[in-house]
Every structure is written in C-alpha cells, then in structure tokens.
Amino acid sequence: xxxxxxxxxxxxxxxxxxxxxxxFNLYKDFRDAYESCLNKGNIKFIINLSQTEYMDSSALxxxxxxxxxxxxxxxxxxxxxxxxxIKNILSISNFDKIFTIE
Amino acid sequence: MDDVSIKTAGVTSAKSxxxxxxxxxDDDKTNRLILSTLIKKLGYTVISAVNGEEAVEMYxxxxxxxxxxxxxxxxxxxxxxxxxxxxxxxxxxxPIIFLTAITDENALAKCIEYGGDDFITKPYNSTIIKAKIxxxxxxxxxxxxxxxxxxxxxxxxxxxxxxxxIAETIxxxxxxxxxxxxxxxxxxxxxxxxxxxDILLCSRTPSGGMHVMLGDFxxxxxxxxxxxxxxxxxxxxxxxxxxxxxxxxxNINKRLKETxxxxxxxxxxxxxxxxxxxxxxxxNGGNPDIIITTNNGPPIKISSSHLPLGxxxxxxxxxSVEFFELATNDKIYMVSDGVVEAQNxxxxxxxxxxxxxxxxxxxxxxxxxxxxKNSINKFCENSEQFDDIxxxxxxxxxxxTVNTAYTENNDQALAAVNWGLSxxxxxxxxxxxxxxxxxxxxxxxxxxxxxxxxxxxxxxSELYSNSLEHGIxxxxxxxxxxxxxxxxxxxxxxxxxxxxxxxxxxxxxxxxPLPSNSGGNIIIIIEDTxxxxxxxxxxxxxxxxxxxxxxxxxxxxxxxxxxLYTNEGTRVEAHYQW
Numbered sequence: 219x220x221x222x223x224x225x226x227x228x229x230x231x232x233x234x235x236x237x238x239x240x241x242f243n244l245y246k247d248f249r250d251a252y253e254s255c256l257n258k259g260n261i262k263f264i265i266n267l268s269q270t271e272y273m274d275s276s277a278l279x280x281x282x283x284x285x286x287x288x289x290x291x292x293x294x295x296x297x298x299x300x301x302x303x304i305k306n307i308l309s310i311s312n313f314d315k316i317f318t319i320e
Numbered sequence: 321m322d323d324v325s326i327k328t329a330g331v332t333s334a335k336s337x338x339x340x341x342x343x344x345x346d347d348d349k350t351n352r353l354i355l356s357t358l359i360k361k362l363g364y365t366v367i368s369a370v371n372g373e374e375a376v377e378m379y380x381x382x383x384x385x386x387x388x389x390x391x392x393x394x395x396x397x398x399x400x401x402x403x404x405x406x407x408x409x410x411x412x413x414x415p416i417i418f419l420t421a422i423t424d425e426n427a428l429a430k431c432i433e434y435g436g437d438d439f440i441t442k443p444y445n446s447t448i449i450k451a452k453i454x455x456x457x458x459x460x461x462x463x464x465x466x467x468x469x470x471x472x473x474x475x476x477x478x479x480x481x482x483x484x485x486i487a488e489t490i491x492x493x494x495x496x497x498x499x500x501x502x503x504x505x506x507x508x509x510x511x512x513x514x515x516x517x518d519i520l521l522c523s524r525t526p527s528g529g530m531h532v533m534l535g536d537f538x539x540x541x542x543x544x545x546x547x548x549x550x551x552x553x554x555x556x557x558x559x560x561x562x563x564x565x566x567x568x569x570x571n572i573n574k575r576l577k578e579t580x581x582x583x584x585x586x587x588x589x590x591x592x593x594x595x596x597x598x599x600x601x602x603x604n605g606g607n608p609d610i611i612i613t614t615n616n617g618p619p620i621k622i623s624s625s626h627l628p629l630g631x632x633x634x635x636x637x638x639x640s641v642e643f644f645e646l647a648t649n650d651k652i653y654m655v656s657d658g659v660v661e662a663q664n665x666x667x668x669x670x671x672x673x674x675x676x677x678x679x680x681x682x683x684x685x686x687x688x689x690x691x692x693k694n695s696i697n698k699f700c701e702n703s704e705q706f707d708d709i710x711x712x713x714x715x716x717x718x719x720x721t722v723n724t725a726y727t728e729n730n731d732q733a734l735a736a737v738n739w740g741l742s743x744x745x746x747x748x749x750x751x752x753x754x755x756x757x758x759x760x761x762x763x764x765x766x767x768x769x770x771x772x773x774x775x776x777x778x779x780x781s782e783l784y785s786n787s788l789e790h791g792i793x794x795x796x797x798x799x800x801x802x803x804x805x806x807x808x809x810x811x812x813x814x815x816x817x818x819x820x821x822x823x824x825x826x827x828x829x830x831x832x833p834l835p836s837n838s839g840g841n842i843i844i845i846i847e848d849t850x851x852x853x854x855x856x857x858x859x860x861x862x863x864x865x866x867x868x869x870x871x872x873x874x875x876x877x878x879x880x881x882x883x884l885y886t887n888e889g890t891r892v893e894a895h896y897q898w
Contacts, residue, residue, distance in 0.1 A: 242539060274707070275538040275657075279583030282631060286582045310657070311587065311606040312627045 221247045229258060235266040242276035249280070256287055263288070268299035273307050281317065296320055340457065343384035344368040345375040345401065346419065347393040351442075355388060355419075358446050362453065372396025376404045379414070386456055387416045388440075391431070399434040406435040413463035415456035419444075484513070484542060491516070491545045494552045499523060504717045505532070506689040508696070510658075510709040517544030518656045518710040521552055523559040526760060526777035528595035530719055531559045531568070534712055535588040535629075536607060536656040544708075547586055547630075550575045562757040562777045565590040566639035569603050569629065573637045576630030585630035589654045592641075597716040600652065601641040605629060608660050608672060611653045612644060613683050619676075620644060643810045646716040651688065653679060654714075658707035659696060665703045670696065689713045734768040736833035736840035743827050747820045750788060755827060756781040767831065767840065772898050775879050776842065782872040783846050783892055784827070789813060791850030791890055792823045823849050834897070841881075842896045852888030 221244055224233045234251050236244065255261050263284065267273075281295070288294045296318045300308065308314050342364045346352045356366045367382055369375040373396040375389065387405065391398040402416050418431040418439040431439045437459075438452055499522045500507055507520055517537040524530055533555055537544035554575050558568045569590055576586060587606030593599070604610055606628035612620040626638055646652075655675065662670040678695045682688035692711065700709075741762060743755055760777045763769060769776065789795045793816040799809045830843045877883045882895045 275536070275585075275587065276583075279538045279585065281583075282585070283583035310608060310624050312624060315627060316631070 220244060221251060223251045225255070230260065231262050231264065233264040233266055235269060237269040239272045239274075240267070240270050240277040241272070241274040245276065245280060249283070252284055252287070261288075261294075263295045265295065265297045266299055267297060267301070267304055270301070270304060273304050275311075278307075278311055278313060281313070285316070339363055339365050340385040341365045341367060341382070342453070343375065343378060343382070343387045345370075345372065345387065345393070345398065346390040347371055348390070351390070351419075354444065355449075358444070358449060359388075359453070362450055364453075372398060372401030372404075375401045376408070379405045380408060385414065385460065386453060387414060389416050389418050389436070391418055391420045391422065391427075399430065402431075402435040411467060413460055413467070415460055417452060417456065487542050487545045491548055494549055502530075504715040504719075505712065507712040508693050508710065510705065512658070512705045512708050516708045516710075518658065518708040519548050519551065520710060520712055521555045523556055524719070525559060525592070526562040526774045527781060528719055528774055528778070530591075530593045530597075531555070531565060532591045532593075532654075532712070532714060533565075533568075533588060534607065534654045534656060534710060535586045536658070536708070536710070537586045538584050543584070547576065547580055547584065550579055551586060551629075558757075561761050562781070564641075564754065565592040565601055565603050566641050567754070567757075569605065569626075570634065570637050570639045573629040573632065574634040577632070577634060580630055585628040587624075587628040587657070590641075591652060591654070591714065593646075593714075593716070593719070595719045597646060597648070597718055600644050600646055600716075602644065603639070603641045608655050608657055608675075611676070611679055612646070612650060613653070613679060613688075614650045615647060619679065640814065643807055645805070645807075648716055648718070650716040651683075652714040652716070653692075654712050656708060656710040658705075658709040659711055661707060662696065662700050662709060663703055663706060664699050664701075670699050674699075734766075736767070736831070736837065738832055739766055740828065740830040742829070744824055745827075746824045747822060750792070750823065750825060751817055751820060754781075754784075756784055759827065759829060763829065763831075763842070769898055772896075776896060779876050779879055779894055779896060780827075780844060782876045783844065783894060784825070786872060787825055787846050787848045787850070787890075787892070791848040791852060792825065793817060793820070794851065825849075839898045842898070844894045844896070845891070847887075847891045850890055852890045 220237050220239075222235045222237070224235070225231070226233075232252060232255050234248070236248075252263060255263075265281070281297075285295055297308070298320050300319060305319070308317070308319060342359050344352055344355050344359070344366060345368070346355070347370050352368050352370075356368060359366050364386075367378060367384060369378050371393045372389075375387070376396070378384070379387070389398040389402060393401075398418060402418075405414065405416065415437045416435060418436045419442065420427070420431065420439055421442040422428065423441060428439055437456060440449060440452055500520055502522065505522065509516060509518065509520065511518070517539055519533075519535045519537075521533040521535070522530065533551075535548075535551055537547045551572050554572045555568055558571055563571075569588070572586070572588070576584075585606075588603075589605075589607045589610055590603040591610075592601040600612075602610060602622050603626065604622055604624045605626035606624050608624075610622040612622070614620065622642060622644075625642075660670055660672045660675055664670075674695075675692075678692055679688075682691035685691045692713075696709065696711065741759070743759065745753070745755060749755075756777060759780055760773060763776055764773060790797065793813065795809065795812055795816065797809070799805050799812065826845075826847045828845045830845075831840050832843075833840050873883075876894065879896065880894045881897050883892070884894075885892050
C-alpha cells in the first residue's frame with residue numbers, strides 16, 4: 219500500500235504514512251484517509267513522510283486542502299520525518315511557514 | 321448492417337429484462353422439436369431455421385442472443401453459416417454452439433476453427449445443454465460489459481482530446497508567446513502534455529521597463545491551463561498600467577485564491593527591470609532559485625522567500641521584493657522545478673547543483689543559453705518527462721535600444737477639454753499604495769493619450785518618488801553610490817515608510833486645451849508636508865548627469881516643457897504638452 223493510516227486508541231491522532239511517491243495518484247486515497255475523521259472534533263494529524271521518496275506540487279495541494287478542511291491553525295497538522303529532498307521541496311515552496319515540520 | 325444497428329441490437333438484449341432468444345438451426349424436424357421444447361423449459365424464447373442460409377437470414381433479421389447450430393445441413397452447412405454470422409455480428413459477441421454427432425477430434429476442432437464457441441455432442445443431455453448455455457450467457461454478459469466500457473472509454477478519450485486542443489488554443493492565445501520575442505530574452509518551453517502547466521509572461525511597462533513572470537501551476541494539462549487565464553489577464557492588465565511586481569503578485573494571488581479550488585496554486589517568479597536595466601526587483605514564491613550571473617563576481621542566487629500564489633489569503637501575502645543592481649550583459653536565469661527534477665533514463669534527477677555548475681561553466685561560452693539548453697535536453701534524452709520544463713534567460717541591456725514585438729494599443733486622443741483632478745494621500749495611504757498607475761490611468765481614460773502614457777507615467781512617478789523618498793522620508797540618494805547602495809537604499813526606504821506618521825502628499829492634475837486646439841497642456845502639481853530637499857544638485861541636464869542617482873529629475877526635465885520646484889522643494893509643478 220502506498221498510503222496507510224493509523225488512528226490512536228483514543229481517536230485524537232490520525233497518522234497517515236506515505237510510502238514512495240506522494241503525487242496526484244494518491245489524491246483520492248489521501249482524501250479518503252482523513253475524510254471520516256474530520257467531524258470528530260479536536261483531532262490532530264501526523265503526516266509521516268519517513269518512507270516518502272518524492273513529493274510533487276499536487277501533494278502540496280493535498281496538504282493545503284487538508285489544512286483548509288481542518289479549519290484550524292498549522293498546529294493540527296504535523297509533517298514528520300521528511301528526508302532531505304522533501305525538506306527542500308517544502309522550503310522552496312515556503313510551506314514550512316504554514317505547516318509544522320518535525 | 322451498419323454499426324449503429326449492431327450496437328442497438330447488442331444494447332437492447334443486454335440491458336432489457338426480456339428473456340434471451342436462442343436460434344436453433346437443424347435440418348431434422350425431430351431434433352428441432354426436442355431442442356426447442358428443452359430450451360423453452362429453461363426460460364428462453366426460441367426461433368428456428370432449417371439450414372445455414374436461413375440461419376444467416378434469421379440472424380440478420382431477429383438478432384438472437386445465442387445460436388445452436390447443426391453441422392451437416394443442405395444448402396449451407398453449419399461451418400459456412402457460422403463464418404458468415406460471425407462476420408455480420410462484428411464486435412457483438414453471439415455465441416455459436418455446434419450440435420454434432422461427430423466424435424472425431426479433428427471435426428470437433430474444426431467447429432471452433434470456423435468461429436464456433438463450443439459444441440454439444442448428440443444425443444442431447446438436458447443437464448449438459450443447460451450448463452453450456454448458462455456458461456455462454458455468462459461469457460456473453462462479460463463480453464458485453466467490456467465492450468460497453470471500451471466504447472465509453474473511447475468516447476471519453478476523444479472528448480478529452482478535443483477539450484485539450486481547445487485548452488491549448490486558449491492557452492496559446494492568452495499567454496501570447498509573441499510578447500517573448502524580445503531581443504534580450506531566450507527561453508525553452510517543454511510541456512509534458514499538450515497543454516503546459518508552466519507559463520511565461522513578458523510585458524513592457526509604461527515607464528519603458530520590463531516585467532517578466534514565470535509561473536508553474538499545480539499539476540499539468542487542462543487543469544493547469546485554466547489557471548493561466550486569470551494570471552495572464554491580471555499580469556498584462558496591471559503591468560501595462562504601471563503597477564509594480566509586488567502589486568501584481570498581490571493581485572494575482574487574490575484572483576487565484578478567489579477563483580481556484582483550494583490545493584491548486586501557482587509557484588511564480590516575477591522580475592521587474594527599469595528601462596536602463598540598472599536595477600531589477602525580484603519576487604520569488606515557490607520556484608527554484610533565480611540566478612543572476614555577473615561579469616565581475618560570483619553568481620547571485622535568489623531563493624524563494626514567499627509562498628506560491630493562490631495559497632494565502634490576500635491580507636497575508638507579502639508583496640516585498642528584493643532589489644539587485646546589474647551591469648550590461650549580466651544574465652538572469654529562471655527555471656521551473658521541471659528542470660531541476662527532470663529525470664534521465666536511470667531515474668536520476670537533474671538537480672539544482674547540476675544546474676548551478678552548468679550555469680557557471682556556460683558563462684565562458686559564446687552562447688550560454690544554448691549550452692544550458694543542450695545540457696538539459698541531453699540529460700533527459702529518451703526518458704519519460706514527468707513535469708513541464710521551462711527555462712528563461714534575460715540579458716541586462718538598456719531597453720530603449722531593444723527591439724520588441726510589443727505593440728501599444730493606439731487609442732485615438734480625445735478632443736482636448738478642461739478638467740482637473742486631485743488626490744490627497746495621508747501616511748497610511750502612502751504606506752500601502754502607489755497612486756501613479758491610478759492617476760495615469762485616469763488621464764488615459766479622460767483624454768485617451770495612450771502614446772503619451774509612458775512619458776506621463778515617468779513624470780508622475782519620478783516626481784512622486786522624489787517627494788516621498790527625499791521630501792517626506794528624508795532619504796539620502798547618495799547611498800546609491802556605494803557598491804551595495806541600491807539594496808541598502810531600498811531597505812532604508814521600506815523601514816522609513818513603515819514608521820511613517822503624520823505626513824501627506826497632495827497631487828493635482830489639470831488639463832487645458834491649447835489655444836490653437838491642436839492639443840493640450842497637462843499641469844502636474846505635487847506638494848508634500850516634508851522638510852523639503854536641496855534640488856540644486858539634481859537639476860543638471862540629462863547628458864551631464866551620469867551619476868547613479870539624481871537622473872530622475874533631469875529625465876523629467878527633458879520630458880516637460882517646464883519644471884519648477886518651489887517652497888524649499890516641497891512643491892513641484894510640471895507642464896507637459898501634447
């Protein structure tokens with residue numbers, strides 16, 4: 219699976235892990251992954267990019283949509299374990315200004 | 321039978337709830353009767369034919385869904401009938417099951433060879449007949465399903481193709497590559513699909529300078545091309561009115577945020593050069609580094625310091641730009657990420673590092689652009705392209721000597737009449753607007769003087785910036801003489817402007833027809849609440865004045881019939897005749 223999700227036991231934290239290329243092919247999977255959790259109130263999202271090789275602008279767009287759907291500040295979404303390549307993409311696009319990157 | 325009726329036949333029997341019909345072909349009456357009774361019992365309607373020829377006719381008229389065919393018959397045998405029926409039904413799958421007493425393996429193989437789909441050996445066993453017909457019905461359903469999907473897919477494909485072609489035409493029309501046919505610009509555009517998600521826009525400003533934008537939309541193809549419409553619209557309309565690239569970036573961002581779905585944006589670099597090409601202003605939001613190669617010194621890199629356009633709400637968009645000083649023949653390079661992420665046949669990326677080193681090497685060659693272009697083309701040779709690739713090189717050259725394909729829209733001047741307008745800007749307004757485009761535009765609307773636009777705009781903007789920068793903010797333009805002067809100057813300007821309180825500038829424009837009715841006289845008066853400044857150094861002629869600063873006033877003087885500073889430099893009156 220290119221995308222796997224894991225909901226914490228108390229339901230307050232959804233981890234979405236992306237394996238391989240994070241691009242427009244994951245558009246539907248990515249949306250499906252968080253859609254059902256959005257109306258559950260104060261949920262936080264971790265996007266685990268440790269196994270992600272590459273990210274294109276569509277992926278940045280998908281993150282933006284998620285951010286807009288959560289309707290809260292950048293703290294509700296954390297991008298974790300980015301490799302050098304991905305950090306670079308995030309910094310060129312200045313997405314590090316609107317997302318928390320760890 | 322033509323395609324349409326074949327299709328109708330297939331669709332009707334596949335989708336209607338009517339029982340399927342079976343055609344029994346046998347020259348033996350008893351056999352026909354036994355089979356027909358048996359098959360009716362299974363819930364099918366039955367028609368029958370006595371030989372191959374009749375079977376072919378009946379197939380053509382009644383379109384049965386399944387055919388049970390005897391082999392040995394007078395007039396036309398089962399083999400020949402099967403071949404003929406399969407020929408007629410074309411794309412539609414009509415299963416033919418041979419009925420045969422033969423047990424010779426070769427003869428059975430021949431049934432299949434002639435287009436049969438299965439065979440039943442006599443004597444008939446009702447369980448086997450039911451099983452074989454059921455199996456064929458299943459195969460038939462599967463076949464029809466696939467055939468339907470295939471034709472649907474073909475339809476979608478051709479519609480998409482058409483839409484792409486329409487989009488390409490629109491895209492080409494609005495981005496108007498003719499505007500890029502300028503002597504000092506070279507570019508490479510390699511779209512991934514028919515339509516590109518990258519756009520290159522170039523326009524000459526009213527004051528003789530130049531605006532260039534390289535945009536890269538999320539995704540490729542059609543969806544990307546749609547975003548090009550508001551972007552190029554905004555770019556060309558604001559640029560021609562004399563707005564700065566900060567304002568253009570602000571307005572494009574606003575427009576995209578309003579019109580595009582979220583998650584869809586445009587990484588963009590904007591460049592603004594003045595007519596002399598001495599300074600460039602740069603705004604980079606989300607594109608790879610802009611690189612300026614210089615004749616004396618290491619290349620300058622301008623990394624993206626803004627978010628792409630269409631991401632932030634307009635209030636949050638940072639329109640601040642960076643300024644750089646250039647010398648003639650310095651070169652500015654901008655690329656879309658398709659260049660640095662281009663892959664070769666081994667799946668390796670071109671990378672920013674490779675681009676940097678090729679850029680550096682290329683500067684010793686006689687044609688740096690083609691060196692870089694060849695390097696990119698060679699790297700990607702034979703490999704699949706994943707993104708649009710765009711590269712542009714802009715050579716610094718005084719733009720008054722550069723030929724452009726830029727055509728001005730020559731509105732006819734309107735009859736000269738008496739009118740006036742005035743505008744007062746307080747500290748807040750001074751911080752957030754540049755009134756010059758608005759005023760120039762108003763003059764154009766009232767008097768239709770488009771061929772004078774550049775000159776009028778230059779006069780207004782030079783006088784206004786003198787009034788603001790020296791009169792009100794008290795900046796010293798001699799800072800510009802230092803090597804890092806321009807940058808320092810503009811940084812000081814930003815700082816002083818943001819701290820500005822209790823100041824105002826009054827601008828008034830009056831217009832009178834000339835006595836001979838052969839034109840008009842425009843009087844521009846600008847007054848500020850500043851402490852004034854010493855204008856004596858700035859009033860030498862344009863020819864004598866070759867300093868880095870102070871050319872502004874002498875330039876204005878050369879354009880006006882009269883220019884007069886009074887009240888210690890806090891009031892200036894300029895007359896322009898047309």
